[in-house]
Amino acid sequence: MDPPATTPHPRNMPRTNSQSPALTPESDTVNSIPDENIIQTNEEASLCKLDAVKLGYWQDPYLPMMVHGSLRHERKAPDMYKGYYARVKCVERLVLQFIAAVRRARGPDAVVQIVNLGAGYDTLYWRLHANAELVRQGKMRVVDLDLLPVTTKKCHFIRGHKQLMDLLIGEVRDGEVAHGELHSDEYDLISSDIRDTLQIERKLMDNCKLDPKQPTLFIAECVLIYMSTGSTKQLLSWIAKTFHTAAFINYEQVHMDDHFGQIMFDALKAQGCLLADADSCKSLEMHEQRFLKTGWDGAQAADMNQMCGSLPQADVDRVDRIAMIDEPEVLRQLFAHYSITWAQKGGADIGLDKIRLV
Template sequence: MKQFGRPVTMRPSAKGYYARVQGVNHLLDAFIKKTECNCQVINLGAGLDSTFWRLKDENLMPRKFFEVDFPTVVARKIHNIKTKPPLSKPIIETHSTDSLLLDGQSLDSDRYCIIGADLRDVANLDEKLKKFQLNPELPTLLLSECVLVYMTPLQSSNLVHWAAETFHTAMFINYEQVNMSDRFGQVMIENLQRRQCTLSGAEACQSLDSQRERFLRTGWEHANALDMMTVYSMLPQDDVARIERLEFLDERELLQQLLQHYSICWATKDKLNLGLSQLAF
């Protein structure tokens, strides 16, 4: 996973980036394989993420891949897609007609759709997704990476509850901060506040239990959470060794503290009895 025009380089945060990408991809790919690609994916707050293109390259395409972000972000991404053939060609290849539905705030094809919307307005989000053929009957994976933490607890709960109410067979993967009540977490919050960046949803990031509880109290059947240090220790050791050789970081204690303050939480509903609650690391 990488952002357009932004190659991955080995920086002091590379280990954390690697753990995040591999952790999210592990659960996402496992869900798609479990459904035999008969599913849909909704990337909430997708930014310039390129997961759709990775899945296309790896022959793991769901029935449809949706992305949602603010209209200004969507407009930038649509411009990138229109002007860069490596991005537009895979979309055209998976589309059955000669024309795509395209305007300044949305792009829709048979297999890929990007929508400009505010995730805090759940009713409008639901309306726009259904306009572009969202199918509530399909197994659905919802993905958010450092998105819910910028919403108030009420706003994020409304979004998570909408997902639980809309889809009877689904998984929600949420990557964001955790353990924010200790001193390290408080320093993270203070540093962001100095940059006029407020974590409005930090209340739900107090612990792994609070991360799980957000889903369990809004209609999800099962929820699990791990901090990223634990995820990092579970990744393929050959890959971890390669990262260790490429990145020289003497302050291992600092890395451990950082990874312990990010987590992956995943929740499931499984009316079709696909075994989604068994998906884990």
């Protein structure tokens, strides 16, 4: 979750009348540099994930190599860590279902392509590669894409850790931005602004050698809400038009128009971070429509209370024993304000339309 630094609580946060300002396509062009505060959301999210990993919510031996714990950071309420746990595990489960569907339909040698948009310091590639069975089965290409300040740091962390470098396959080459990008046989790190579909297309196809005919999964976790409605529309339309078989996992806020949503919006705004497209995140149906209106064949959205039903109960019980949740109602509200959308296009012949969120 990338909520405010403290869990918003309806009782202790003032209600204001602020609205999400109307970002126009003109004010959200690639020429307008994304706010430093948006870039910083990755540091905060990564530090929260690192806390949760250290506390035992889930295992990720690679994350400590990506995050420098020297940054000033306050411990969060257990609600937040449980939120990150649910997000990481639910996304991971869908990724594995995507890979399984591709391999079942296309055979063990089928190439699986995954593009993580606004990936931050996410360790998905290494977590997948630690799974010997998955790696044995066939070729995977994972592309992490983010803005240059983020990829420059990630590049530095990767090159600085033998354990991360050892899991890259083949020769590790610099990308077109020295120190900010790298390429290897199954992993690419590229810097790009996802509002610039021409640049993404060039980098994904020419530099990362993605094949638009191969099934490709796109992931965006707490990314699209920072852009204008028009930029997201352009991005989703471009993917649907370009890739023959595609799926999308979008983790994002929902019910941003109710009291709790407004509190989240205001708290983040007070920290200098504008949820520019909060207006597109008012209901689960809006999340689905975003895809259905941009050329995708199917979309389902569920909130995180519902999504928790897809996790193994024994593991959820284990996590619940790590720290007591003081106010279960606040956790329930928090989970009601985050959602996952699963969308697919051209995926019926390999069963992507059969994948269910819960």
